[in-house]
Structure formats: structure tokens, C-alpha cells
Amino acid sequence: xxxxxxxxxxALLLAMCGLCTVQWWRESALREMAATQRRDLxxxxxxxxxxxxxxxxxxxxxxxxxxxxxxxxxxxxxxQVHEEALQANAQLRENIEKQNxxxxxQNELLAKHNAAILQANENIKNLASERDxxxxxxNDAAARYNELAGRKKAE
Numbered sequence: 287x288x289x290x291x292x293x294x295x296x297a298l299l300l301a302m303c304g305l306c307t308v309q310w311w312r313e314s315a316l317r318e319m320a321a322t323q324r325r326d327l328x329x330x331x332x333x334x335x336x337x338x339x340x341x342x343x344x345x346x347x348x349x350x351x352x353x354x355x356x357x358x359x360x361x362x363x364x365x366q367v368h369e370e371a372l373q374a375n376a377q378l379r380e381n382i383e384k385q386n387x388x389x390x391x392q393n394e395l396l397a398k399h400n401a402a403i404l405q406a407n408e409n410i411k412n413l414a415s416e417r418d419x420x421x422x423x424x425n426d427a428a429a430r431y432n433e434l435a436g437r438k439k440a441e
Contacts, residue, residue: 363371
């Protein structure tokens with residue numbers, strides 16, 4: 287068998303080097319794609335974890351709101367009862383306003399009566415002082431008359 291010629295060996299070696307270069311270039315592109323996909327996968331995983339946490343928070347908030355709604359339903363009154371209470375409140379307000387007006391009128395009348403009573407008291411005091419002065423004058427006149435009558439008897 288004859289030895290393989292060097293030119294064929296060199297051509298094969300160059301072909302192998304070219305093949306290695308192509309494979310190296312392809313593998314570097316694949317490594318870049320794999321690194322990009324790993325970064326994307328990490329971002330997607332972080333986003334998924336964030337969404338799961340937000341979903342848990344939303345679920346707990348929904349449960350809290352449902353409990354609050356149920357509690358509100360148990361502690362609330364019917365619309366008809368509420369409207370009846372509002373109507374009763376309006377009637378009570380009207381009654382109170384009427385009573386306040388009547389009380390104001392009574393207060394005004396009492397003030398007038400009090401003024402009249404004060405005036406009557408003044409009149410009574412004046413009459414009493416006049417009566418006292420007249421009684422004093424009468425007593426003086428009676429004392430003088432008795433004195434004169436006692437002198438005439440004595441004479």
C-alpha cells in the first residue's frame with residue numbers, strides 16, 4: 287500500500303480545521319443562545335414567583351372581602367326597615383319642630399305674664415304704701431279727734 291500523499295493529508299487537515307472552526311462558531315452561537323434562554327428563564331421564573339405571590343395576596347384579600355361582605359349582610363337592616371326608620375325620623379323631627387314652636391310661644395306668653403306680674407307687684411306696692419300713708423293720716427286724724435273729744439269732755 288502506498289503512503290497517502292501529503293497534499294491529501296494537508297487538504298484533509300485543512301478540511302478538519304475548517305470543520306472545527308465551523309463547529310466552534312456554531313457552538314459559540316448555541317452557547318450565547320443557551321445563556322440568553324437561561325436569563326429569559328430566570329426572568330420568567332421571577333415573574334412567575336411574583337405573580338404567584340400577588341395571586342396569594344389577591345386570594346387572601348378576596349377572602350377578607352367575602353368575610354366582610356358576609357358580616358355586613360348579617361348586621362345590615364332591610365331597605366324597607368331603613369326607609370320606615372327614616373320616615374319615622376322625619377315625623378319625629380316635624381313633631382319636635384312643632385313642639386319647639388309651641389314652647390317658644392309659651393315662653394313668650396310666660397315672659398308677658400311675668401312682666402304683667404311684676405307690674406302688678408309694683409302696683410300693689412304702690413297701693414300698699416298709699417294705703418299705709420292714708421292709714422297713718424287717718425290714725426293721726428283719729429288721734430287728734432280723740433284728743434279734741436277728750437278735751438271737750440274735760441271742759
